[in-house]
Amino acid sequence: MPLDRETALGLDAADPLASLRSRFVIADPDLIYLDGNSLGRLPGAAQAALHETMTQRWGEDLVRAWPGWIDEPTRIGDVLAESVLGAQPGEVMVGDSTSVNLFKLAAAAAASAQATDPRRTVIVTNEANFPTDRYVLGGVAELLGMQLRLTTGAESLADVGADTALLSLSHVEYDTAERRDLAAITDAARARGVRVLWDLSHSAGSVPIRLTEAGAELAVGCTYKYLNSGPGAPAYLYVRRDLQGLLQTPIRGWFGQRDQFGMERDYVPAEGIGRFAAGTPPILGLPLVEIGANLIAEAGIDRLAAKSARLTTMIIELADEWLTPLGFRVVTPRDPAARGAHVSLAHASALKICRGLIEEAGVIPDFRAGAGANPGGLIRLGPAPLYTRHVDVWDAMARLRDLVSGGAHEKFSSEPGRVT
Amino acid sequence: MPLDRETALGLDAADPLASLRSRFVIADPDLIYLDGNSLGRLPGAAQAALHETMTQRWGEDLVRAWPGWIDEPTRIGDVLAESVLGAQPGEVMVGDSTSVNLFKLAAAAAASAQATDPRRTVIVTNEANFPTDRYVLGGVAELLGMQLRLTTGAESLADVGADTALLSLSHVEYDTAERRDLAAITDAARARGVRVLWDLSHSAGSVPIRLTEAGAELAVGCTYKYLNSGPGAPAYLYVRRDLQGLLQTPIRGWFGQRDQFGMERDYVPAEGIGRFAAGTPPILGLPLVEIGANLIAEAGIDRLAAKSARLTTMIIELADEWLTPLGFRVVTPRDPAARGAHVSLAHASALKICRGLIEEAGVIPDFRAGAGANPGGLIRLGPAPLYTRHVDVWDAMARLRDLVSGGAHEKFSSEPGRVT
Numbered sequence: 001m002p003l004d005r006e007t008a009l010g011l012d013a014a015d016p017l018a019s020l021r022s023r024f025v026i027a028d029p030d031l032i033y034l035d036g037n038s039l040g041r042l043p044g045a046a047q048a049a050l051h052e053t054m055t056q057r058w059g060e061d062l063v064r065a066w067p068g069w070i071d072e073p074t075r076i077g078d079v080l081a082e083s084v085l086g087a088q089p090g091e092v093m094v095g096d097s098t099s100v101n102l103f104k105l106a107a108a109a110a111a112s113a114q115a116t117d118p119r120r121t122v123i124v125t126n127e128a129n130f131p132t133d134r135y136v137l138g139g140v141a142e143l144l145g146m147q148l149r150l151t152t153g154a155e156s157l158a159d160v161g162a163d164t165a166l167l168s169l170s171h172v173e174y175d176t177a178e179r180r181d182l183a184a185i186t187d188a189a190r191a192r193g194v195r196v197l198w199d200l201s202h203s204a205g206s207v208p209i210r211l212t213e214a215g216a217e218l219a220v221g222c223t224y225k226y227l228n229s230g231p232g233a234p235a236y237l238y239v240r241r242d243l244q245g246l247l248q249t250p251i252r253g254w255f256g257q258r259d260q261f262g263m264e265r266d267y268v269p270a271e272g273i274g275r276f277a278a279g280t281p282p283i284l285g286l287p288l289v290e291i292g293a294n295l296i297a298e299a300g301i302d303r304l305a306a307k308s309a310r311l312t313t314m315i316i317e318l319a320d321e322w323l324t325p326l327g328f329r330v331v332t333p334r335d336p337a338a339r340g341a342h343v344s345l346a347h348a349s350a351l352k353i354c355r356g357l358i359e360e361a362g363v364i365p366d367f368r369a370g371a372g373a374n375p376g377g378l379i380r381l382g383p384a385p386l387y388t389r390h391v392d393v394w395d396a397m398a399r400l401r402d403l404v405s406g407g408a409h410e411k412f413s414s415e416p417g418r419v420t
Numbered sequence: 421m422p423l424d425r426e427t428a429l430g431l432d433a434a435d436p437l438a439s440l441r442s443r444f445v446i447a448d449p450d451l452i453y454l455d456g457n458s459l460g461r462l463p464g465a466a467q468a469a470l471h472e473t474m475t476q477r478w479g480e481d482l483v484r485a486w487p488g489w490i491d492e493p494t495r496i497g498d499v500l501a502e503s504v505l506g507a508q509p510g511e512v513m514v515g516d517s518t519s520v521n522l523f524k525l526a527a528a529a530a531a532s533a534q535a536t537d538p539r540r541t542v543i544v545t546n547e548a549n550f551p552t553d554r555y556v557l558g559g560v561a562e563l564l565g566m567q568l569r570l571t572t573g574a575e576s577l578a579d580v581g582a583d584t585a586l587l588s589l590s591h592v593e594y595d596t597a598e599r600r601d602l603a604a605i606t607d608a609a610r611a612r613g614v615r616v617l618w619d620l621s622h623s624a625g626s627v628p629i630r631l632t633e634a635g636a637e638l639a640v641g642c643t644y645k646y647l648n649s650g651p652g653a654p655a656y657l658y659v660r661r662d663l664q665g666l667l668q669t670p671i672r673g674w675f676g677q678r679d680q681f682g683m684e685r686d687y688v689p690a691e692g693i694g695r696f697a698a699g700t701p702p703i704l705g706l707p708l709v710e711i712g713a714n715l716i717a718e719a720g721i722d723r724l725a726a727k728s729a730r731l732t733t734m735i736i737e738l739a740d741e742w743l744t745p746l747g748f749r750v751v752t753p754r755d756p757a758a759r760g761a762h763v764s765l766a767h768a769s770a771l772k773i774c775r776g777l778i779e780e781a782g783v784i785p786d787f788r789a790g791a792g793a794n795p796g797g798l799i800r801l802g803p804a805p806l807y808t809r810h811v812d813v814w815d816a817m818a819r820l821r822d823l824v825s826g827g828a829h830e831k832f833s834s835e836p837g838r839v840t
Contacts, residue, residue: 025475025479027479028480033482035482038483039478039483039486041479041482042474042475042478042479046474047471047474050470050474050704051467051471054462054467054470055445055462055467057651058459058462058650058651059445059447059461059462060445060447060448062453062455062459062461062784063455063458063459063784064778064784065651066459066651066838067838069651070838096516096517096520096699097516097673097698097699097700097701098699098700099671099673099674099675099698099699099700100516100520100671100673100698100699103670103671103673103698107563127685131674131677131680131684132673132674132675132699134685134687135672135673135674135677135687136671136672136673138672138687139669139670139671139672139687140670143527143563143564143670144563150685222700224700230474230478230703230704231477231478231485231486231700231703231704232700232701232702232703232704232705233702233704234702249559250523250559250560250563251519251520251523252555252556252558252559253517253519253520253552253555253556254519254550254551254552254555255519255552257551257555260551261788261789261836261837261838262836264551265554267554267555267558267559278517278519278520278523279516279517279519279520279552279655280517280518280519280644280651280652281652282652282654282702282705283650283651283652284470284650284651284652284704284705285652285702285704285705358484364484366483368681369682416681416682417681418486418487418490418681
């Protein structure tokens with residue numbers, strides 16, 4: 001790997017994905033944006049699509065546009081299934097937030113497991129899982145009269161057994177970027193009679209996901225990170241086809257009803273993935289999910305993952321060279337196959353450093369508050385492979401090195417609160 | 421009331437709200453749009469607002485825009501509270517769909533009632549309530565081990581008593597436009613120790629709602645009808661301040677956590693209305709809710725309601741004169757104070773007539789499938805008072821009369837399915 005800037009420029013010149021950067025709005029070319037793992041950039045096509053949906057469809061067609069909108073959550077779900085998730089048509093739908101989708105599938109799956117075997121009364125996740133996952137799963141457990149068990153190691157299934165109604169994990173961890181072996185864990189849990197509900201938020205669009213090949217049964221994820229669909233964009237859910245008829249969403253909205261406009265007295269869930277819908281889907285946000293998915297398809301997920309591995313490897317190698325002497329510690333796995341598309345650096349002054357990077361160095365990272373082994377917090381660097389250049393990573397690392405070696409970060413606040 | 425077109429034109433000339441029509445995109449001036457009760461028109465300001473949020477905030481500020489977004493659901497909730505709902509600051513928040521919000525508040529309130537008194541195990545609603553309300557409430561009942569009781573008359577509280585955990589009603593019924601006495605029902609239910617969860621979807625923005633004055637405790641509603649915030653726009657929920665600390669949402673997403681970015685181990689709900697949030701709010705949709713609320717505030721809800729009463733009275737009087745002989749029956753209350761802003765007409769060929777209106781007469785009504793007393797279905801005419809003229813109503817009624825008196829509707833299909 002390169003330890004000089006010329007090599008980084010050479011990698012960009014040879015990058016088959018380089019031209020895709022031009023599909024995004026880059027308002028400030030001097031700003032290095034390494035927070036695509038939190039909020040992806042704005043695709044240029046999004047503006048035209050939103051204008052079309054708003055002006056032509058809503059403004060002119062008015063309610064007559066609804067026949068064209070009604071199947072968009074499942075049609076765009078199919079696009080995501082093929083482009084990003086490695087799932088089959090009819091297994092993915094778009095809508096609601098990740099939290100709401102996680103709630104729906106966790107409640108449905110845990111209740112189903114308990115109905116089959118009343119001894120299954122525990123929902124398991126790892127204590128390092130993303131907060132909303134832990135909180136939502138805890139709420140589901142309480143609602144169903146179950147317990148939440150927080151484990152320390154996600155890979156170990158020692159805490160998953162005959163008492164377990166559901167295991168829920170993130171494919172890529174938000175803090176360390178550790179990537180779980182989706183297929184192996186799914187298999188091992190199934191051997192114990194337990195279904196796994198995956199959160200793909202930090203992996204979808206940056207690493208290969210082959211849900212069908214892995215035998216995955218349940219998943220949710222967001223679209224505002226590597227899928228670039230905008231702040232608070234609609235999330236998605238996946239239920240393997242053969243399970244759909246066995247599970248019933250706890251939120252029985254009319255969009256999940258078999259004959260939605262029949263206004264029938266009794267709730268009869270729709271056939272297929274549409275049964276997991278609740279209320280009216282966020283129509284204006286849907287085209288942006290399709291644009292995001294199509295950009296991934298155009299790049300090709302394997303090429304994206306290969307570029308991501310190069311970019312994150314460069315971060316790790318430069319951190320070893322420049323940042324370890326300055327008190328940084330790489331907490332992300334060194335094997336590219338064992339990590340997602342971001343790299344997390346622990347430092348006792350991580351919060352000051354993040355603020356310094358943003359306010360003084362023209363680099364936007366992400367900060368996550370620390371816990372346990374990383375009390376100072378984590379600087380997350382997410383070089384989204386669709387639009388981040390190798391030279392951006394080089395320059396960002398050099399600016400980070402210079403900021404901290406010169407002590408310029410010391411003047412920034414370490415008070416908790418949002419960094420950006 | 422006028423039974424000639426000149427009088428209708430005169431009413432428009434004297435209408436203090438007439439100029440507000442120009443705030444909306446009217447792509448086809450010959451089209452008479454009477455379906456604002458399903459999907460409100462596009463406000464011109466929405467285009468600029470969405471462009472600004474997308475291009476400046478998301479495109480340029482990127483993740484640095486989040487500090488400005490994080491409180492938007494409650495800030496815009498305050499705007500809705502003041503402009504539309506007659507509630508206090510800190511009692512309303514925007515986000516999720518109506519179905520999801522109904523689920524959250526129904527589950528929270530019913531569980532709370534049962535915790536106080538274990539004999540309260542029944543959720544009550546009327547069988548004519550909107551389908552998503554009935555379905556969602558049924559799902560909540562099943563989840564909590566309760567029962568759903570469907571009553572035939574919403575005004576009667578005969579079925580609400582010591583066994584009741586929650587009463588949920590629509591303020592204005594979607595089918596007949598009957599308007600419930602929100603204050604009186606709230607009082608009567610409270611006298612039985614029962615909280616009422618109101619669905620304001622068909623009333624907010626068209627009739628006065630004074631939640632504080634009425635002592636209302638819980639409410640939800642959508643913003644895509646009379647609030648003109650767009651297809652699938654974010655919905656809202658209201659919880660009276662003194663109850664907020666007593667209720668806990670079943671969907672414990674990180675946006676409802678006290679210290680959202682503390683990434684704490686345990687879920688501790690936020691103080692205030694924000695505790696009912698779940699996942700990341702739909703940022704792009706939020707400015708449109710504010711625009712919609714501000715248009716209502718500018719018009720003044722009392723003036724809107726007065727105009728709505730005139731428009732709907734005109735529909736009823738013209739229906740009596742022209743349509744009753746053609747087999748139509750007005751199913752909406754004749755007292756303006758007892759109805760919302762739409763009028764429903766039953767007819768044995770309602771579906772054919774709706775299709776004929778749309779495809780041949782340049783009038784867009786709304787069709788709802790029939791049940792019970794109206795097997796042919798209902799033609800709903802919703803002359804949203806912000807942008808509908810008196811002459812539009814006159815012309816639409818004349819076109820409806822001519823369509824049916826000439827038998828031109830007979831050639832359209834009566835096959836079930838969407839009409840538009």
